[in-house]
Every structure is written in structure tokens, then in C-alpha cells.
Amino acid sequence: MTAAPARTARLTPAILLALALVYVVWGSTYFGIKVAIGSLPPLGMLGVRFLVAGALLYGFLRWRGAPPPTGREWRASAIVGLLLLGGGTGLVTLAERDASSSVAALVIAVSPLFAALFGRLWGERTSGREWLGIAVGLAGIALLNLGELHATPLAAFLLILAPICWTFGSQWSRHLPLPAGLMGSAAEMLTGGALLLLLSLGLGQLGLGEHWGRPTPASLWALAYLTVFGSLVAYSAYMYLVAHTRPALATSYAYVNPVVAVLLGVGLGGESLTRLGWTALGVILAGVVLVAWPRRQPAGAAGAGA
Template sequence: MTAAARRASGLTPLVLVCLSLVYVVWGSTYFGIKVAIETLPPLGMLAVRFVLAGALLLAFLRLRGAPWPTAREWGASALVGTLLLGGGTGLVTLAERDASSSVAALVIAVSPLFAALFGRLWGERTRGREWLGIGVGLLGIALLNLGELRATPQAALLLILAPICWTFGSQWSRRLPLPAGLMGSAAEMLTGGGVLLGLSLLLGEPWGTPSAASLWALAYLTVFGSLVAYSAYMYLVAHTRPALATSYAYVNPVVAVLLGVGLGGERLGPLGWVALGVILAGVLLVAWPRPEAEAAP
């Protein structure tokens, strides 16, 4: 593919780097969350993760001369942070108390479908090949759920609500007056983390003595899952089409299953491995560049 074709399709080098980070890092965070909440309260753990990551990023940006967000930008950031981090990540983390890290990532793979539907509310067009890719990806999820991966009804409900919150917040964020650049990510993590902290205190989550494994998992989630991957995702939301920005949901299950099977003792039968191939086919259909003629606005 020529450089001109990559620009026309939206697959610039920076977009490709951000996609790679979101694909791999977020795929590993499902297993990281499972390890972290073994000895840490789910919502409290997330609050520490996002408040710490947001504060570090905010301090770094301020030292580089980035302007402080306005009151209007803080309000918009609170809306997005609540939907993405409180509703999206928070519900997934609560579900992982009763579901494997693999099945959590698999159910979240419906995100591109919700993204396409919500995008249409704001007049964005989803191409036929993207719809085909979404359908193929969902077929892969159906095959996986015929296998050995299961979740309790409550966990399944939380995992269905999570991508609705996440994708609606993602699409809405494109129309809200958010702070420019990474400052938007910092403000969203701080406000979303504050909401999670309030919920943790309201619910009276108990804090015990965390294990070393949980603390290492929290550190990984904070640095790579939040500072690195979340910032990369918000760049994709602002600069790419919805189906491509949320295509991570088809690759994350592959990474999550491999880690769950390899490190967490989870099982995946032959049908599951076939389903992973179907999922990869779906993401290729969604992410494959449009012809230059179609990519032009």
C-alpha cells in the first residue's frame, strides 16, 4: 500500500502504532484485572489505577506547558470518564469476580457493533464490509460461547452493559468539548477515577493486605493499561472511523485467551481455537483500508 493510500484510508503510522498498543496491551489487561482483584477491591483498585495515572499524566503535561482544562472541559471529561471508566471498565472488573478473564474479553467483542449503531445516531456511515466484519466477529463470539467458557448470569449482564457504556461514551466524546490531546485522557482518568472512588466508598468495599502479585498487576494496569493504551485509544476515537477504533475488541480476546490459558489455567477446546480464527477474520474485514475513492469525504 502506498503512503497516499494509507493516508486516505486513515492508517497513518501513528494510527497503526496506537492500534497495536490497544490490541496487545488491552488484551493483557483482562488477565491483569483478574490478578489484581484477587486481593484488592474491584472498584477501589480501579480508582487507584485511574487517579494515579491521570495525576501523573496531568503533571507531565503541565510541566510541558499544556493549558489547564476549563470548567466546561472538566465537565465533558467527567461525562466521558464516568461512561468509559466507571461504566465500561468498572462493570468488566465487577464481572471478573465471577467470570474468567477470557470470557470477559470475548463478550466485550460486541463493542464494534454498538459503536456502529451509536455512530449512526450522529450520522456516521458504516460501510458494507465493516458490517460484514462485525457479523463475522460476532459469529466467532457465538462459537466461543458454545465452548467451555462460561460466566454467571449476573456477570454476563454486566459484560453486556459494559460495552454499551463504553461505546456510547466513545462516540459522544467526539462531539464534546474535551481538552486537547493527552490532557483529555488525563482529565477523563481523574474524573472517572473519582467516580469509581466514590462508588467504592459508598459500597464499603473492604481493603485487606494485597499480595505482591496484585500490586504488580495494579502497577501494570496503571502504566500500560491507562497511561499508554487509554491515551492511544482516545487518539483513535478522535482520528479514525468508529469500526476501526473499536476493532480492538476482536483482537483483545485472542490475547486474553492466550494469557488465560497459558498463565491462568483456563481451558479452551478445539471449537474455541476455530472461533479465534473467525474473530481474526472479522477484525481484518473491519480494519482493512477502504479504497481511496471510498475514503474521501
């Protein structure tokens, strides 16, 4: 087991940039997934997405002289890839067959709560203000679900299970022997993508629905966007946040993503949102502010946060 990297309580320029990328880009990927699976098999689409992104990043890093992962690091990467990309993103993608892109992002907003709970398994502390921010954000989610955004029972179950897999994998990743820097992201996407593609091919052979037909141009463009921005850019930014900041802040994207997802769903996908829904978005943003606001450091304290 490797020592967890130090986390800073300050909002450094690198952390702010990573937050902006994860907030905006991942908010748009819910709509992108909905478009992509219009003519592509859900798990197969994800397998291609992560395999291509991982291969591009891996090749670039090796070209720059980065050492390849060891066998131990590949095994740890496969665990994280399975939990985050298979259990997290995979379940969301399956759920979006029967749920709007907006409601998918809304249910995933419980991620900070699970992150705080799983973080405590490894001795993490969550401040009172962060708990308040989590509660406010969840209240906003409850308001949104009183409106017109609904999902089937199976889709709702998958959407609740997805953040459990994602946040547990995120917290565990800090205590696993993963490759350093972006090589960790590349290895996780390669292993996770391979597992998803194998699962997709297996389901297709069993006659369970994962069949490759003739994809539409819209689905292919959506897949390209998800590969470059959702995987190469945003996933790498997220893993940086996991390693360098506290759990509640690293997962605060789950409160902003619904805002972006709803705006895209309403503006481009023909989804609807009531006045109550718009009010709920404001409540969600208030929760983000409470979670993301920097902690006050004691006099003479170092920059590492809890």
C-alpha cells in the first residue's frame, strides 16, 4: 500500500482549472451519452471510448519518456477502472436508455455524500460546513425530482448504484499502488475500457442486447467528444482532484453537472424543467459554494488539508 499524497486546503490555480473542466465537461457528457447510445451499444460505446482515450494518452506519455506501469500497478489500475468506469460510468450509461440525461445527472449528485462516508473508512474528516453543503445540495436534488424529471425503477436503481461504485473506487484509489501522474489515468482507461468491451461482446453473444448496428453521424460525433473531452481531459482532471484535494471538493462536480446537463437537455434534447426545477438549481449551487469554500487554516499550519 502506498502513502496517500498530501491534499491542499487551498484553491490553487491547478485545482481551480481541474474543477472547471470537471464541472463543465462532465456536465455535458450526460447529453453526449444520450446521443451516442442512440445507435451504439451502451457498454460497447464506453469500451471504445476509454480504450481509444487510454491508448492515446499512454502512447503520448511513453513518447515523452514516462515509464510503463509495473504488473502491480496494472492490477491496481484494473480495480479502479472496473469500479469507476465499469460500475460508475457504465451503470449511468445503461440507465440512460430509460432515463433522461437530466435525471441521470441529478441522481448522481449524491456522490459527495458517499465520498464523505467512504472517506471516513480511511480516516478522512468532513467538516460541519461540508456536511451542510452536502445536505443543501441533496435538498436541491429532492426539489428537482418533485418536478417533471423521472426515471424507470430499474434506471433509478442503476443510477443510485453508480455513485457508490464511483466514490468507493475514488477513495480506494488513493491507497492503491497506481502509476504516477497521468499514467495512472491512462492505465485505468485502458484496463476499464478493455473490461467494458469484453463485457459488451459477451452480452452480444448471449443475445442480451449489446449489438453493433450502423451508427449515425450524431452518435459518432458524440463518441468522439466523449473520448477526447470526457475521458482524456475531464477524467485526468478528476483523478488530479482525487489525489490533491479533499473528497467533498473532488466530488462537488456532482452538484454542478446537473445544472449543465439540465441546460443542455432542455436546450438541445427537448427535455422540460418547471419553475420549481430552476429554483432547485439555485439551491444546488448554494450547496456547491458551501462544499468548495476553502477551509480556514490554523496559524502556522501547513497547506495539507484533512
